[in-house]
Amino acid sequence: MNLSSLKKLLEELYEQKLEPQQALKQLKSWPYEDLGFAQIDHHRSLRKGFPEVIYCEGKSKEQVCQIAERILMAGSSVLATRAAPEVYDQMKLIDGRAQYHPLARTVTIEVHSERQGTRGRVLIVTAGTSDIPVAEEALVTAQVLGSTVERLYDVGVAGIHRLLDKKDQLMEARVIVVVAGMDGALASVVGGLVDKPVIAVPTSVGYGASFGGLAALLTMLNSCATGTATVNIDNGFGAGYLAHKINLLGEFPIE
Amino acid sequence: MNLSSLKKLLEELYEQKLEPQQALKQLKSWPYEDLGFAQIDHHRSLRKGFPEVIYCEGKSKEQVCQIAERILMAGSSVLATRAAPEVYDQMKLIDGRAQYHPLARTVTIEVHSERQGTRGRVLIVTAGTSDIPVAEEALVTAQVLGSTVERLYDVGVAGIHRLLDKKDQLMEARVIVVVAGMDGALASVVGGLVDKPVIAVPTSVGYGASFGGLAALLTMLNSCATGTATVNIDNGFGAGYLAHKINLLGEFPIE
């Protein structure tokens, strides 16, 4: 309900094409749906460019599936994150197109059969192999939203030539997601090398004074490399989502 | 020194247009300059799209001016952040074009006389009036880099109609920077309303359990709104820089 549609509604009312009761209803009826335990936000698809994403932790597989069904009925694709294999098993019964990404722990149901990625690329970089699950969550998220995504894994700063050797790949990406635990230093190094937006994702990989990812988080927030911002610890989804949004800006001709 | 120039160099060597000693020198000579106390990174202008920015805290005004002079000699514009008025007084003597932005505490010297902003707009939003200095640092940064920037100040969630009333302005921006201290909740609300990248800047505004901005920082990192990332507390510069970079992606035809 934007300004122009509001204008139109008011004009129709003035011209008596519409009765006050109808207008009132329209003004009040927001496009969401009440499942009792959840208010599904169908409007989000319009507002944010993608329907509501299902964060599975703390929800029963039945709840997840109920929400998924409503999203499918509204004609949208489904993305469920932090999904255990059992959630996938149940989702598979609802819709045969359901796919499980075990490393990323996500289930996707894509309703538009052939996806064609963006020309611009999102590059997902990890410091170590233990950071891969978080990276894959970012990857699946950006991909299901429509971005073309590339991987560059295990190029942490302890062996910096592995990263420097891939400088071209870094320079050619439109957005870079850097996923790193422990000292989180990779984000600063990548941020210093490229002129594209860098999204830093601290992971809870580490021990002792890594304090569940706090060390990497602080490193990234304090990065002296320009053009970098940080998301929550282990939040691959959030990074993938933002990366796609930024990628899209470069995809289309000037607005 | 990118791949193609390396190729060219190697071919010239092969064709004996160049001697090994010269090649060696070229391969070694990176474009930075050693002032003893600082290594000025002229190469950054190529690599990152803007020359090195001078962070004034912890530097004497003499040091700041020395660095500024070298940047100017290299033909680049100067941006000095966290600059006290005395720094500006000294800078003015070096270059009459120096301008001081007192709220933002920055000095700028722009070498290209007429700036023409981008078509896409960066919108800087604050929760309160006390957040304005950080917001202005972001604004000056994005502006001097070339972005068109708009302000939307004092629209915190305690009176949410002030924000909702400006929904159009929010929707029309290409990137949004949200600056908020205390509870930092504004970032989540803005992030939920728009489909554009949101950069959240926690500020140290607050008292008691705000712990110098920690509360706002954690709020923003934990935001459930998609498409949001966070920079360091009070880091207006970092947010403005990243906002400009993202804005640029939408400015130019597809690469």
Next chain:
Amino acid sequence: MNLSSLKKLLEELYEQKLEPQQALKQLKSWPYEDLGFAQIDHHRSLRKGFPEVIYCEGKSKEQVCQIAERILMAGSSVLATRAAPEVYDQMKLIDGRAQYHPLARTVTIEVHSERQGTRGRVLIVTAGTSDIPVAEEALVTAQVLGSTVERLYDVGVAGIHRLLDKKDQLMEARVIVVVAGMDGALASVVGGLVDKPVIAVPTSVGYGASFGGLAALLTMLNSCATGTATVNIDNGFGAGYLAHKINLLGEFPIE
């Protein structure tokens, strides 16, 4: 033992209707009962308006039941929080009226058969579906104490129209309990919309830098919305209890 009863006791003593030994005993005998491992505070019912509540964590089901029996013998209703299903099974054997509220993980035994709620309403609001268990603990607590309670679940700020649409329901409540994890921003938004007391309950829902609810707690403590106070992380019981107390103030004619 208040001032008037003390006066009466002293007068009876003066008039020799009472002997010093008896008076001494009365002055000393407080109405609590010693089970060895617990001092049951029957006096609380007088002093606080409701008997002692049993917090089950760290107590064996036998201990919980022993305490419950004594409370029932004193003619009071029982409220047991953080109760596992096995506690309920045991309680059921003691008193057939025992009821289990699985989401809220509480057992109640209400001794006054027909409850009639207050005219004023306590409204329990949650940001997400994962916050519901804490919300239900608040709901059961306020209800068993005598309040009329309503639910408004899954209206977090990431889709703020879901909340704004329920503005009437918000305005009509006498007290509002806002239950939110992750960024905890909902409390500030609700607090800014209404003119009634708001009790904020941070939950441990979230991951990474939510640090077990710390992020939401700090957000709520730093809320710039007036008329809001905060209870401990996941403390649905405490919020429900306080909400009822406040609700009662509005129920009765002026004292």
Next chain:
Amino acid sequence: MNLSSLKKLLEELYEQKLEPQQALKQLKSWPYEDLGFAQIDHHRSLRKGFPEVIYCEGKSKEQVCQIAERILMAGSSVLATRAAPEVYDQMKLIDGRAQYHPLARTVTIEVHSERQGTRGRVLIVTAGTSDIPVAEEALVTAQVLGSTVERLYDVGVAGIHRLLDKKDQLMEARVIVVVAGMDGALASVVGGLVDKPVIAVPTSVGYGASFGGLAALLTMLNSCATGTATVNIDNGFGAGYLAHKINLLGEFPIE
């Protein structure tokens, strides 16, 4: 703009008593005022029962006065917290009714000449004498809003008989605000004695491991006394505001 006024507006439009352009304007014009650096929320007076309060920290005395003038023009009383004496000197020039409360560091300008307090009382309790400034901020706030307020200062738990002796005063209050630094234990003891809502205010009074009030804050959040909620460290204003709101509920006959 509530449901009934919206209905009325729509009906007038239908009946062509109003033109679409006028309706649009009314729907858009929210009652706030833009000073550039601040959006004064006149609507708050309707929505929250009191106009916007001016938090002076981080604002120049000129800014504070400009905001105060607009509030006065809108016919509302002014409450300015964390105000230095110089702010008062300036405010005095604007309006002769301005009063300074040095302990509470607040300025008030009351537009309705004779205030008549509520019948119910808000009781402000402090643990020590160093907690008094925060207590006075709560007191002035609740008083200017219309509550009758009483003081009970320096009754900390290290000499608990001082508190127990004032049990009647505690029992007779409608709401109690407990202000305590250091160990913050007073809130738990008061909360255990009374059956009225208790608002706990941790203060930054203390040293060493009090960590600026963190110790008292955690004590209060973890209080095992029922009916207690906590506000931010040193937030006397917030406590006074909420206390008044709760007090009001008991003032008027049942809604």
Next chain:
Amino acid sequence: MNLSSLKKLLEELYEQKLEPQQALKQLKSWPYEDLGFAQIDHHRSLRKGFPEVIYCEGKSKEQVCQIAERILMAGSSVLATRAAPEVYDQMKLIDGRAQYHPLARTVTIEVHSERQGTRGRVLIVTAGTSDIPVAEEALVTAQVLGSTVERLYDVGVAGIHRLLDKKDQLMEARVIVVVAGMDGALASVVGGLVDKPVIAVPTSVGYGASFGGLAALLTMLNSCATGTATVNIDNGFGAGYLAHKINLLGEFPIE
């Protein structure tokens, strides 16, 4: 090896009753025993008044038993804390006098058959029933060292009359150990009532912002009651040990 024995040794050497090699050996041979994985400190019995105590966490039951056997061989009693039932089963086989204290999770083997407690009493006080295991560890420790110990459990400040009623018992103890989790406020109240040393033991009982006992720890460290000191979270053993030492000072005539 104290000053007088050193003198004696040197004199014997001077008088050639001893050869240098023997003297050297004596000077070097400290009374401890090397088990490879542990250096058993038999000297501690002399130095500290009680042999080494076995902290079982992180040791295998075999290791615990090996250490116990050596202590028994040296004629000392055994105290093993944080002992699982299986440790006890194994200890029982070594020495039939072994006793298990399940609440306290300790095993004791007392070699001097009849213990006669001190005249002065150590009083162990808890806030709730969940604090009892830590309290019992303190009790068993002080008892096995020789103190007479009394219990006063479940007298937390939320029902302060339970505590005040036992004021005589509090006043008559020589040392008081206060064990409390959650808000830890009991230590301050007890410390304000008595004129005897109070040892405060924070426990990890609580949830949310109790942060594993941190809240109670900070409360106790910040207590405004004089004569109070604090031990580590859940460190019943440390409190019992120190309480006994202080108790002993009052037992014997002036040194």
Next chain:
Amino acid sequence: MNLSSLKKLLEELYEQKLEPQQALKQLKSWPYEDLGFAQIDHHRSLRKGFPEVIYCEGKSKEQVCQIAERILMAGSSVLATRAAPEVYDQMKLIDGRAQYHPLARTVTIEVHSERQGTRGRVLIVTAGTSDIPVAEEALVTAQVLGSTVERLYDVGVAGIHRLLDKKDQLMEARVIVVVAGMDGALASVVGGLVDKPVIAVPTSVGYGASFGGLAALLTMLNSCATGTATVNIDNGFGAGYLAHKINLLGEFPIE
């Protein structure tokens, strides 16, 4: 007002030697005095063995002096801690016996002219010279309360022979107060050497990761030496007070 005096009062009432009104008054009148901003606890002298101590921080010198005068009128000695020299200047005017201890930042006014210390000694040990002010606060406190006190300063573990050489002095004290900042390791070493109670005082001496004394505090709380308890950071007063109390236990024949 203890049990026996209560009995006596009740008997007098029964025998009509006393009227109910008088009895009521006696039962209510606790021996404290209300200065408005402070409730002076004269009863503390009876209850705790020493009158209220004046903590000067956050009090004006006038307030401090008013409290001091009332304490003197009640015939008690005065101890004022954290006192600036100006407080002393003012105190001197009230009572010529006032003494200033500049290192300890305390003022004392001793009303009983000749003090005779205890036979048992309190030993105050510091790790470095920067810890001396806190140590002196402990020393003055224990001394004014009546203990004989000795100093052993600058014997930190970085040169452990300085400490080991003073082993006799350590062994001969009845109570030891260990004052240490930075790593706080001295408390563990002393605690391992002696069989007397050790009170550990962390100081805020240090930099970087000492976090204002937190490092030393944690070290002391985690000490593996038995017989040690800890007070708040920089709380020399608290340590001196407790040390005296423990010292007293050893002074008098068995109760």
Next chain:
Amino acid sequence: MNLSSLKKLLEELYEQKLEPQQALKQLKSWPYEDLGFAQIDHHRSLRKGFPEVIYCEGKSKEQVCQIAERILMAGSSVLATRAAPEVYDQMKLIDGRAQYHPLARTVTIEVHSERQGTRGRVLIVTAGTSDIPVAEEALVTAQVLGSTVERLYDVGVAGIHRLLDKKDQLMEARVIVVVAGMDGALASVVGGLVDKPVIAVPTSVGYGASFGGLAALLTMLNSCATGTATVNIDNGFGAGYLAHKINLLGEFPIE
């Protein structure tokens, strides 16, 4: 690829012994190997003196073995830390020389049959028996790298004579690794006794306010003993590695 080999390459190119394409390839080909999930850094053996070490946590045993095989193929020894017994079982199948060190939880495969330790010794010291696993990780690491290593276990400061008695052993080592949890005080005491580099390893041994090793970490960082540096909590590997490197410096004649 060092300076001299670069010179040589460029000269060969100049002399046309090499074609540009070949040179380009050589300049680009760094000696690492891409397994998809891991980039094995064979170059590390040259650069750092030992091949990449496999940190097993978060890797499947298949992944560990794949990496191990490649390292073996490159002719290097294998060191796998934080290895569960199942990892060893699998490794054993790959190479019969695999050895498991259960306390240290490491697997080693040494390819050079007879190891001859250094003349200088690394001494590994622990405070308690629970610190031994971390100490053994350090020991195995330093040993497999080629150092001669000695143990000195369970010599914590609570019984300091155990340590002082071994002063010669301390003095004779070339590097000392001190492993301690709880109060971590041993590092300061050892650091004060010797004139050799001391590497401090905090362990997560402890409870309550040890906060998973944080207390020991802070103690060690704040040590006033000179010549000490600290590694991450429980990082035995890191300490052993650094100890070996330092030890090597003393092994060879002057460079």
Next chain:
Amino acid sequence: MNLSSLKKLLEELYEQKLEPQQALKQLKSWPYEDLGFAQIDHHRSLRKGFPEVIYCEGKSKEQVCQIAERILMAGSSVLATRAAPEVYDQMKLIDGRAQYHPLARTVTIEVHSERQGTRGRVLIVTAGTSDIPVAEEALVTAQVLGSTVERLYDVGVAGIHRLLDKKDQLMEARVIVVVAGMDGALASVVGGLVDKPVIAVPTSVGYGASFGGLAALLTMLNSCATGTATVNIDNGFGAGYLAHKINLLGEFPIE
């Protein structure tokens, strides 16, 4: 007093060249000197290879000078850290050889006129220009102890080519001290490039979530580069001291 001198003493006693009283005195007299407020540890020069260093913070300039005089009398050089210019002015009066290093804030008095540095070099590296004061403290310390020291300043990871270009200098040092604030990432990158011991010094340079150097400290502790250990925040002295010790090991032929 080592083993051989003890043997000799005992033999002299046996041979009656020495009387017991003399032997006792020798065994007791440790070489330190008591100034009342400080125990100067002259023995340290023997034990640790350098006399006690004076940490000036918290000491008066008179105290510093008194300690310096005693050290000079004992024939040792003086190193005073964290020294204000006024301390230098006073020191200059005592000994004309005193030198002030303003950036490092240290005073040195070298008693051995011509210093000849080590062959091996300590390299001090900083990330930014604001880290230089801490770096200079390390430099002066290592130099006065006898090491040859080199600087490599302002080579942070945001422009990594500045560092890579100096790879030879890095490779040729015997020990490297890396000084960095903000994200502290430089330590990891340097640690990954070289095969020499790296000592990481976090600095308090930064703002917001750098939390006074905590971010850099955690980064360094969590570094995945092998061969790195960390000292306290801003502890340039500690790093310089340890670097010298390690450097010395490589200087002398095998022990």
